[in-house]
Structures are given as structure tokens and as C-alpha cells.
Amino acid sequence: MSHSERSDIFLLDAERTTWHDETLWFVREKRDKAVYATPEFQKLRQLASDIKDHTLSRLDFYLQQFEENARRNGVHVHWAADATEHNAIVLGLLRQHGATRVVKSKSMLTEECHLNPHLLANGIEVIDTDLGERIIQLREEAPSHVVLPAIHLKKEDVGDTFHKYLGTEKGNNDPQQLTETARQHLREKFLAGQVAISGVNFAVAETGTVVVCTNEGNADLGVNLAQVHIACMGMEKLIPRLSDLSVFTRILTRSATGQPITTYTSHFTRPAEGKELHIVIVDNGRTQQLGRPDFRASLKCIRCGACMNTCPVYRRSGGHSYDFTIPGPIGAILSPNIDMRKHASLPFASTLCGSCTDVCPVKIDIHTQLYKWRQVLGEAGKLPASKKWSMRLLSRVLAKPGMYSAGGKVARQALRLLPHGLTHGQGYNPWAIARELPEPPQQSFREWYAQQPQNDKA
Amino acid sequence: MKVALFVPCYVDQFYPQVAIASLQLLEKLGVRAHFPKQQTCCGQPMANSGCEQDAKPVYHNFVDAFQDYDYVVGPAGSCVYHVRKHFDIIEQTPAVQHVRTNTLELFDFIINVLGITEIPGSFPHKVGLHLSCHGQRGLHQANESEMTPVRDGQLRRLLSGLQGLELTELTRNDECCGFGGTFCVSEAGISARMGQDRVQDHVRNGTQVLTGGDMSCLMHLEGIVRRQKLPVRVLHAAEILNGVIIG
Numbered sequence: 001m002s003h004s005e006r007s008d009i010f011l012l013d014a015e016r017t018t019w020h021d022e023t024l025w026f027v028r029e030k031r032d033k034a035v036y037a038t039p040e041f042q043k044l045r046q047l048a049s050d051i052k053d054h055t056l057s058r059l060d061f062y063l064q065q066f067e068e069n070a071r072r073n074g075v076h077v078h079w080a081a082d083a084t085e086h087n088a089i090v091l092g093l094l095r096q097h098g099a100t101r102v103v104k105s106k107s108m109l110t111e112e113c114h115l116n117p118h119l120l121a122n123g124i125e126v127i128d129t130d131l132g133e134r135i136i137q138l139r140e141e142a143p144s145h146v147v148l149p150a151i152h153l154k155k156e157d158v159g160d161t162f163h164k165y166l167g168t169e170k171g172n173n174d175p176q177q178l179t180e181t182a183r184q185h186l187r188e189k190f191l192a193g194q195v196a197i198s199g200v201n202f203a204v205a206e207t208g209t210v211v212v213c214t215n216e217g218n219a220d221l222g223v224n225l226a227q228v229h230i231a232c233m234g235m236e237k238l239i240p241r242l243s244d245l246s247v248f249t250r251i252l253t254r255s256a257t258g259q260p261i262t263t264y265t266s267h268f269t270r271p272a273e274g275k276e277l278h279i280v281i282v283d284n285g286r287t288q289q290l291g292r293p294d295f296r297a298s299l300k301c302i303r304c305g306a307c308m309n310t311c312p313v314y315r316r317s318g319g320h321s322y323d324f325t326i327p328g329p330i331g332a333i334l335s336p337n338i339d340m341r342k343h344a345s346l347p348f349a350s351t352l353c354g355s356c357t358d359v360c361p362v363k364i365d366i367h368t369q370l371y372k373w374r375q376v377l378g379e380a381g382k383l384p385a386s387k388k389w390s391m392r393l394l395s396r397v398l399a400k401p402g403m404y405s406a407g408g409k410v411a412r413q414a415l416r417l418l419p420h421g422l423t424h425g426q427g428y429n430p431w432a433i434a435r436e437l438p439e440p441p442q443q444s445f446r447e448w449y450a451q452q453p454q455n456d457k458a
Numbered sequence: 459m460k461v462a463l464f465v466p467c468y469v470d471q472f473y474p475q476v477a478i479a480s481l482q483l484l485e486k487l488g489v490r491a492h493f494p495k496q497q498t499c500c501g502q503p504m505a506n507s508g509c510e511q512d513a514k515p516v517y518h519n520f521v522d523a524f525q526d527y528d529y530v531v532g533p534a535g536s537c538v539y540h541v542r543k544h545f546d547i548i549e550q551t552p553a554v555q556h557v558r559t560n561t562l563e564l565f566d567f568i569i570n571v572l573g574i575t576e577i578p579g580s581f582p583h584k585v586g587l588h589l590s591c592h593g594q595r596g597l598h599q600a601n602e603s604e605m606t607p608v609r610d611g612q613l614r615r616l617l618s619g620l621q622g623l624e625l626t627e628l629t630r631n632d633e634c635c636g637f638g639g640t641f642c643v644s645e646a647g648i649s650a651r652m653g654q655d656r657v658q659d660h661v662r663n664g665t666q667v668l669t670g671g672d673m674s675c676l677m678h679l680e681g682i683v684r685r686q687k688l689p690v691r692v693l694h695a696a697e698i699l700n701g702v703i704i705g
């Protein structure tokens with residue numbers, strides 16, 4: 001299915017679409033307030049963008065520096081070329097420690113690698129401890145947003161889910177009571193967790209530290225209670241120096257939710273006495289993307305979700321319509337790198353309005369990359385044949401003024417003469433599902449112009 | 459100063475009155491623009507569909523048609539943006555460079571080249587201004603809500619100078635209307651929903667006349683207004699300004 005077909009399913013529930021759009025727009029407005037209140041915000045964006053550009057241009061160097069420093073701190077560093085290797089490394093570590101129960105804090109990377117199903121299939125219980133993640137885990141759904149993974153669900157949906165899985169009263173949709181239930185439920189799981197898996201927001205090369213930002217403190221709780229901490233990171237998470245970090249912590253949550261900073265910004269530099277800290281560094285297509293000059297900048301992404309919140313398409317189509325771990329505009333430029341055919345419709349799921357580019361705190365030229373992916377897909381023959389041929393034909397006509405004028409005249413005549421029902425047939429004219437066609441005038445402008453006696457016929 | 463009027467294909471065919479208004483408005487402001495009839499289209503429909511290679515002959519035709527003029531002026535920010543930004547895939551001859559830098563959106567030309575910042579006249583209606591994303595975020599003709607809470611821009615200023623005109627304060631000042639070129643058919647469901655939401659914002663906040671600088675967005679919004687039989691008139695800003703000015 002294409003993005004547009006999946007969107008049509010989401011759109012069927014018009015009320016829910018309105019609610020989804022308004023909820024995310026509200027988040028965008030909170031972001032705006034925080035940004036307006038920070039006069040140097042545009043400078044911070046530039047700085048963040050420059051730091052990321054620089055890091056990506058010397059990624060090999062910083063990765064090695066990071067590894068050396070982390071090892072010196074007593075951290076075990078693992079390298080995974082792809083998702084399969086990543087999952088095997090994690091499972092191997094769990095086996096090595098005889099662990100059967102794992103608590104996990106939010107990590108888009110482990111989603112990307114489909115770690116949960118892999119562990120479950122191998123007899124390991126994985127509990128997502130982020131509230132939103134836990135809700136969708138119970139429902140066996142994928143996250144629909146990088147920061148707000150369960151944003152596609154209303155509180156009634158959460159109430160039903162908790163009733164089904166956690167035994168709350170049917171019809172109890174009170175957010176406070178539901179949260180309390182989740183807290184009790186998760187507490188047991190936290191205490192039983194033998195290994196804690198976390199994501200990584202930033203990895204500081206000069207110190208070998210990984211930094212994890214959460215609002216719920218669940219990463220810290222999990223890590224502190226468990227014997228082993230496995231931090232999984234994409235290789236683009238690096239920043240050179242500790243002093244660079246503040247630039248990112250200042251823009252990350254302002255862009256994400258409008259908060260000045262996340263509630264918890266945890267630095268993990270070395271394992272606690274008698275415990276183990278492992279860091280798994282994952283490529284999984286990133287090197288390939290780094291090798292594409294037009295799309296390299298997509299690796300600067302810090303997963304704030306602002307481009308999703310602002311995207312007028314995403315807000316109305318829902319995160320699942322992208323059918324990719326990272327939805328929204330950034331997902332649409334990351335996904336073709338992974339599988340061009342499967343995700344061919346995503347770069348077209350945009351009006352190219354450019355709002356994503358304008359909110360992106362690390363200044364990724366998202367809408368330009370969407371446009372460029374379209375060209376790559378076109379050249380690679382990944383467009384529907386009908387589209388390709390109609391565009392080729394259109395180009396022929398539009399390159400020849402005479403043909404264009406004659407064609408335009410015929411089309412206008414046809415529109416004028418044919419009955420409304422025929423020109424507005426919804427089966428074959430998608431324009432007509434909600435719109436009238438323009439009323440075709442008697443004369444085109446060029447016909448009118450040629451008749452004006454005072455005009456020279458240049 | 460030799461000025462050419464660039465009339466995008468869909469304006470030529472469906473909205474000749476907008477091109478006529480642009481021509482007359484320029485004339486009233488002291489510029490006699492020519493319409494080189496070799497022009498057809500900027501090539502954006504093909505390029506946005508992923509077929510920019512196929513559009514190259516259209517780009518060349520555009521440059522051929524306009525290279526002898528000092529300025530190329532068009533009543534559609536999106537097409538102008540396409541020429542300026544995306545004609546980078548053909549050889550950058552002096553003619554191509556000249557055309558790219560001197561193709562301007564109508565109001566950009568009026569304000570920044572002609573230096574006219576106020577047009578006298580009266581238009582006693584509640585007017586909703588639709589900002590085209592390519593005009594606003596692409597050509598920087600208006601402030602962006604992503605950057606600042608201050609609502610300002612070229613067209614906003616020109617319109618608010620008219621007597622009796624009250625601008626609608628929209629709930630979302632600069633959300634995209636959902637036209638998006640071929641997006642309007644390839645993602646028809648989302649496109650329609652975006653357009654409906656945009657029109658609703660205007661209706662809720664009292665717009666009587668819906669206007670803007672880009673006829674492509676307006677074609678889509680007008681299609682919705684007419685389908686829903688709403689009491690809103692859709693006019694290109696050139697039609698408003700040309701109508702009020704005493705020639």
C-alpha cells in the first residue's frame with residue numbers, strides 16, 4: 001500500500017483526524033512559544049547544525065575517539081553493521097548473564113532493529129518502561145511518533161487497553177488513575193529487570209559518555225536497578241565535546257514539546273561498582289546514507305519530532321501511514337535509503353511546504369531532500385508507469401508553445417461542453433472528491449492578449 | 459526597463475482574468491509588460507513528480523522565451539520559486555542565470571523593484587490572506603510562524619493599506635493549503651482535508667474575500683469553496699489591487 005492509501009484509512013474517521021491534527025498542532029504551538037522566548041534560538045540552530053555537519057565529516061575519527069575513551073572508562077563497546085548483528089549482540093549479552101527479564105527505556109534504534117520480537121522469540125521478556133511505549137507494546141503496535149509514541153491513541157483507547165491487560169475497571173479513562181496503574185505495574189517489572197536497555201540521545205567523543213534524555217526518569221530507574229546496562233545507539237549520535245552538549249539540550253526539548261529541558265538528562269560514563277555497561281554502535285544503512293551527498297544531512301537528526309508536529313500531512317495521516325520506524329518528513333527522507341521500492345511513495349507524501357525545514361533544530365533541508373528523492377526514484381524507475389509516461393507526454397507538449405496552446409483550447413472546450421457528472425467523476429478524477437474544477441473561460445489569456453490592438457506581438 | 463509577464467499555464471488557461479489584472483496593475487504603476495507568447499510553463503508539475511530530467515526541454519523553452527527581458531514577473535510565487543531554485547539542473551549559461559535571478563513574483567517586483575509600498579484605494583471587506591508556502595518560506599515574502607510570532611509580509615502590507623479593508627486574523631496564519639501540485643491528485647484525500655481545514659479557518663474567522671498571491675493555492679481553495687457553496691469570494695490579490703486603483 002502507498003502512503004496515500006494508508007492515509008485514506010486514517011481519514012475515514014474524520015473526528016479522530018481532527019483530534020490528531022489539533023493535538024499535534026498544540027504541541028507545535030508550545031514549541032513556538034518556547035522558541036519565541038529564546039532570542040538566540042536561530043543562532044543555536046546554526047551552531048547545532050554546524051557541529052553536526054562537522055562531526056559527520058569526520059565521523060570515523062570521532063567514532064574511534066569515542067570507543068577509546070569509553071573503553072578506558074571500563075565500558076564494553078560493540079559494533080553492529082546492521083539490525084541482525086545488533087540483535088545478536090544484545091541477545092548474546094543477555095544469554096551470557098543468564099537474563100530472561102529485560103527493562104527497556106525508549107529507543108527508536110531498537111524499534112528500527114525490531115529487537116523486541118527477536119528477544120521474545122528467544123524466550124526473553126522485554127518490558128518497555130516509557131509509558132507511551134508500554135501502551136503500544138501491550139497493544140502490539142508500532143510507535144506512531146518518535147517522541148510521543150502513542151499519540152495516535154485517545155485516552156479512551158488507553159483505558160480500554162489497560163482494562164484488557166492490566167485489569168483496570170471498564171470505562172475508566174481517568175488519565176491520573178491510569179498512570180498510577182501503569183506506575184504500579186511497571187514498578188514490579190523494574191524490580192525484576194536483570195538487564196536494562198536504553199537508547200542514546202548523544203554520545204560525547206572526548207569523554208566516551210552516552211547521554212540519555214527522558215521525562216519519566218525510567219531510563220535511570222531501570223539502569224540503577226539492573227546489573228547490566230546496554231545502551232544502543234546509531235553511529236550518528238556523536239558530538240565531539242562535552243561543551244557541545246548544552247547546545248543540543250537547549251534545542252532538543254524546546255523543539256520537541258516546548259519544555260526548556262528534559263526532566264532527566266542522564267550521563268553514563270562508566271559502570272557503577274560491580275556492574276557492567278555495554279554500548280552497541282549500529283550502522284544499519286547509515287554509512288550508505290553518509291555516502292549520498294544530497295541526503296547526508298538527514299543524519300544530523302536528533303529525533304525531536306518537531307517536523308512531525310508541524311507537518312500538515314503527518315497531522316492528518318497519522319504516523320502509521322508511513323509504515324516506517326521513523327514517520328513524518330524525516331522518515332520520508334530516511335526510508336528510501338533503506339528500501340527504495342517499499343518506501344517509494346513517502347517522498348511524495350508532502351506538499352513541499354517547507355515547514356519541516358523551518359522547525360528543524362539542526363537545520364536539515366528536509367523539503368529539498370524530499371524533492372531530490374523524488375528525482376532519484378524517478379530516475380531509478382520506481383514511479384508508477386502511468387505517472388512517468390503522462391509526465392513525459394506533458395513535457396513534450398509544454399516544450400512546444402503551439403502544441404500547448406492548441407491542447408489547452410481543446411481541454412477547455414471539453415470541460416465547458418461535457419456534463420458536470422462526467423468531468424467530476426470521483427472514480428477517475430481525484431480532484432473532484434472535494435473540489436469543483438475551475439470554470440473554463442471562453443478565452444485563454446494568450447488569446448485575449450493577441451486580440452488587444454495595442455499589444456505588440458512580441 | 460523591459461519587463462515580461464510570466465503567465466503560468468494554468469492561469470493562462472483557467473484564470474485569464476488574473477493575468478489581465480496583473481498586466482493592468484503593472485501598467486497603472488507605470489510598467490508596460492510584454493507577454494512573450496513562446497512561454498508555456500515552468501516545468502514544476504513534472505519536476506515535483508520526480509521527472510525533472512523530462513522537464514529540461516520545458517526549462518529551455520522558458521529561458522528562450524524570457525532571456526531578452528530585464529525582469530520576468532508572474533502572479534504565482536510557486537512557479538517563480540521553481541524557476542529560481544530548481545533550474546539548476548540545466549547548464550548555467552549567462553542566459554539561464556539571468557532568467558533565474560530576474561524572475562520575480564508580482565508583488566515582490568512591485569515592492570522591491572518598483573519601490574511601491576502603498577497602493578491607494580478602498581476595499582471595504584473582510585479579507586482573508588492565504589500565504590503560499592513557496593512565496594512565504596521559499597521566497598521569504600512573509601514572516602514565518604516557525605521563526606516569529608509577528609505576522610508581517612509584503613502582501614499583508616499592501617492590502618492593509620487599502621481603506622476599509624479588514625484582514626482576517628486566522629487561527630493558523632500560515633498552514634499549507636494542501637494543493638502541492640500533483641500532490642492534489644496523488645494524495646487526494648489528505649490534500650482535500652488540508653484544503654477544507656484551511657477554508658474552515660477562514661470561514662470561522664469571518665473571511666468574505668479570500669485572496670493571495672499564488673493562484674495555484676487559490677484554485678484549490680476556490681474548488682472547495684464552490685463545492686461547499688460557501689459565501690466566500692476567491693480573488694487573486696492582483697484582481698483586488700487592480701480593481702481599486704484609479705488608472
Ligand code: SF4
Nearest residue numbers: 301302304305307360
Ligand atoms: S529532522 Fe529535524 S525536526 Fe525532524 S525529528 Fe529530526 S531533528 Fe527533529
